[in-house]
Amino acid sequence: MGRFGGQPQKKNPPPYYVIFTLRQLLTEEGLESFMNKLAFIDLLQYTLDGTLTGVLYAIIAIAFIVVYRAGRILNFAQGEVIIFMAYIIWTLIALAHLPLWVVIPLSLVVAMILGLVIERGIFRPLIGQPIWAIVMVTIGLMILIQGITQVIWGGGERPFPLIFPRVPVKIGPLLFSSSIFWGGLISLAIVLGLTLVFEKTRWGLKLTAVAENHQVAQAMGISVKSSIAIAWMIGWALSSFAAVVFLNGKVLTFGAAAIGLHALPVVLLAGLESIGGALLAGIIVGIGESWASAFLDPYTAGASSQAFPYVLMLVVLLFRPQGLFGWKIIERV
Numbered sequence: 001m002g003r004f005g006g007q008p009q010k011k012n013p014p015p016y017y018v019i020f021t022l023r024q025l026l027t028e029e030g031l032e033s034f035m036n037k038l039a040f041i042d043l044l045q046y047t048l049d050g051t052l053t054g055v056l057y058a059i060i061a062i063a064f065i066v067v068y069r070a071g072r073i074l075n076f077a078q079g080e081v082i083i084f085m086a087y088i089i090w091t092l093i094a095l096a097h098l099p100l101w102v103v104i105p106l107s108l109v110v111a112m113i114l115g116l117v118i119e120r121g122i123f124r125p126l127i128g129q130p131i132w133a134i135v136m137v138t139i140g141l142m143i144l145i146q147g148i149t150q151v152i153w154g155g156g157e158r159p160f161p162l163i164f165p166r167v168p169v170k171i172g173p174l175l176f177s178s179s180i181f182w183g184g185l186i187s188l189a190i191v192l193g194l195t196l197v198f199e200k201t202r203w204g205l206k207l208t209a210v211a212e213n214h215q216v217a218q219a220m221g222i223s224v225k226s227s228i229a230i231a232w233m234i235g236w237a238l239s240s241f242a243a244v245v246f247l248n249g250k251v252l253t254f255g256a257a258a259i260g261l262h263a264l265p266v267v268l269l270a271g272l273e274s275i276g277g278a279l280l281a282g283i284i285v286g287i288g289e290s291w292a293s294a295f296l297d298p299y300t301a302g303a304s305s306q307a308f309p310y311v312l313m314l315v316v317l318l319f320r321p322q323g324l325f326g327w328k329i330i331e332r333v
Helices: 022-027 028-071 079-093 100-126 131-153 178-200 202-212 213-221 224-246 254-262 264-270 275-295 305-320
Strands: 169-171 172-177
Touching: 022 202, 022 305, 028 079, 028 172, 028 178, 028 202, 028 224, 028 254, 028 275, 079 131, 079 224, 079 254, 100 131, 100 224, 131 254, 169 178, 172 178, 178 202, 178 224, 178 275, 202 213, 202 224, 213 224, 224 254, 254 264, 264 275, 264 305, 275 305
Parallel strands: none
Antiparallel strands: 169 172
């Protein structure tokens, strides 16, 4: 009977996440099984964190790749482009007080305009110039963007606006940062969309033809100069999105520009011409970095996760210079 008569009260069942009773847990077999489950959950958490981060790396890698495919220009100023767009977004939100639904599309439009200006004003006159001249110009562009940013906004730190909520996303026993989780899913949709555009649409196939051979593309009536300009616009727009995701709620400084070089191993692993391959390469780098952070950083003072992408880059350059999915071009002499 219950305490006050009637039907006997039912005891509440234990929480669903309690797998073992105390007696089972204290046995050797029960403790081993419980620890194995915890280890599996931790491994799954690190793997999914790395996967989502790798998808974000893929976005920056594609910004490198689309510009290289079109104009054979490896833009070493990519990290500075991301920070420059981050300062513009901060200005629109913190100083102009524009709503978020206006800032995001407006920043993309501004990014595409700036990409077009950079291409027309700096890189179009360099068509046909030696590769080392173009490399030095990209390094000069990196320094120029740094200088313009410091003149306009100064060298102080800025709190980047909170675009995604601070509340983490919880799925069962797994916990994800909201910016990484939602940013990763949006990035995945963008990567898949760009892959379909470049492989299935007439406009994308024109850009692919330009990537393969400028002379052949011109013979087919495709404007190479317009294709290069479009590539720069896409690259800057992707950089604007990357700024929103990577800097969400963080401190905005020029040190964050290192994210551009951090994505370079993804570019080389995928291949300088492969947009779809950037997704897989980003996931490989992201998971490897996450595992190194979890299992090796405690013994290397946090150096392993920082070094992993660049060690992988050196291995790729030694054994497969064209990357996993890059084009292997054979020239007849």
